[in-house]
Amino acid sequence: MLSFTSTSGPDLQNISVLQPGYDLASKSNITNLMVTHLSRFSIIHFMDWTTTNTNLEETIPFIANQLNSNVDIWINIPYGATDEYVLNVAQLMLNQLNPTINIYVEFSNELWNLIFAQATANLKATNDSVLNQGDPLRLAYDNSANYWYWAFRRIASQIKRIFDLFKIVFGQENVGPWKRIRSILAGQCVNPTIIIQGLDYLNKVYGSPSTFLHGIAIAPYFDLSQYKTWSNLTTDQVIEGFNSSIQTFLPERGWSQQAPVGVHVVYAAWYGLAVHGYEGGPDTAAGCGGCSLSAKINATRDNRMTDLCVSFLNGWYRSGFQPLNWWVTGAAQITTYTSWNLLEDMRQETLIDTTTMFNSSSPVAQLP
Known part of the structure; x- marks a missing residue:
């Protein structure tokens, strides 16, 4: 990352750094x-x-x-x-x-x-x-x-x-x-x-x-459920763990100590309030983030993740909830500490097809 220090002296001032294809007239920061x-x-x-x-x-x-x-x-x-x-x-x-x-x-x-x-x-x-x-x-x-x-x-x-x-x-x-x-x-x-x-x-x-x-x-995060602390997981086991965790968020589970999302449904309805997700998405870090990292990376890139995410979001909206803020929608590496990024490279839609999750006509899908 480029940074500038000691900028209070008489040296160069008002420096603009632009990516190729942008000009000084626009000076957009995005x-x-x-x-x-x-x-x-x-x-x-x-x-x-x-x-x-x-x-x-x-x-x-x-x-x-x-x-x-x-x-x-x-x-x-x-x-x-x-x-x-x-x-x-x-x-x-x-x-x-x-x-x-x-x-x-x-x-x-x-x-x-x-x-x-x-x-x-x-x-x-x-x-x-x-x-x-x-x-x-x-x-x-x-x-x-x-x-x-x-x-x-x-x-x-x-x-x-x-x-x-x-x-x-x-x-x-x-x-x-x-x-x-x-x-x-x-x-x-x-x-x-x-x-x-x-x-x-x-x-x-x-x-x-x-x-x-x-x-x-x-902030509903679906994790690896019964496999959270396991090492030497396969990709299929990671997918299975995600699926098991997602089931706990579905409205069909009702509301109880084992189904706390349902408790929020009831209490919000009692007071006439909307329910949002300030964060949410997949979580491979819970339990043992460094365990089976290769399998977690492969699972995150697996085409089955699209169906899992759609199932998760459909359950959320069947509960009558408002939009969930996916954590995070930008690009990042999958590491010991995080896998919740939607993208791994901002130049791609992602390694899985998220257009079915959000917007089938997204122009991002056509970006190089």
Whole structure:
């Protein structure tokens, strides 16, 4: 990767680096290939683009406005964002984003997941609020002593705060369910307690969650199921494991501790909320990412993966859910740590035919 250092001196300034086929007049930061690729989707989740786990940048309108179709955007307000920061982001979107584009707004990312610094920070702020500050957010409204419940409720309180701030900028008529600004409460797919605590808290402390939220979101990943920790797997066993895992996400499983997706279905319906997938797709890293890597690579490239992915998505939509943000839609290598990329080379559709999964008329399929 090309980088420039010590750029504050009197040396060369305002350098433009262009790929072949582009000229200085356009100075686009996004290639035609990328524009074509992104234009095939209905929602683009910009979490990794803006490195949400640390900060939010101002490039989203520039990219979204260039797409060839009306693609909605999903943004993550970083943990620790002040009211002023949120208002500035809202104003930026109002001023610069195509007004026909809807905006899904989520607070930070996976605040239940302690591998991220923001999860620890949220837990610390929660305890301080309840134990030292007199519980101004009423996180222990029911006298619960469970600090994890408090933390899950604080997530809900923060997305409500963000909702209120966006309403100041966009107006009440443009913020809410199925309006232009769509606030999302995200939880963990396998642990409905996170969403349950958040929604019940909003309902008890502020009123019906559908007043503040467009919907909830989870991240359904299908993994290798019974083969997650096995070594020396064959390609067929990887495919079999994927298929077994996908069955657990299908609506026919109902709702129970063994079918947590169904619990989210019921709770969202109870409160009149949409269900989205903030992430989702295949996962070969769970269990033992480095085990049987060759078989995992071969399985990911196998034509049967198309049928598996279609089955997975069909089950998702049979549950009545809204779009799932495939993690990730760009190109990357399959490694010990990741296999969830849709593409391995941006110059190809992919090594499997994804046109049946997303858009059969996708112009990406005709790219060299």
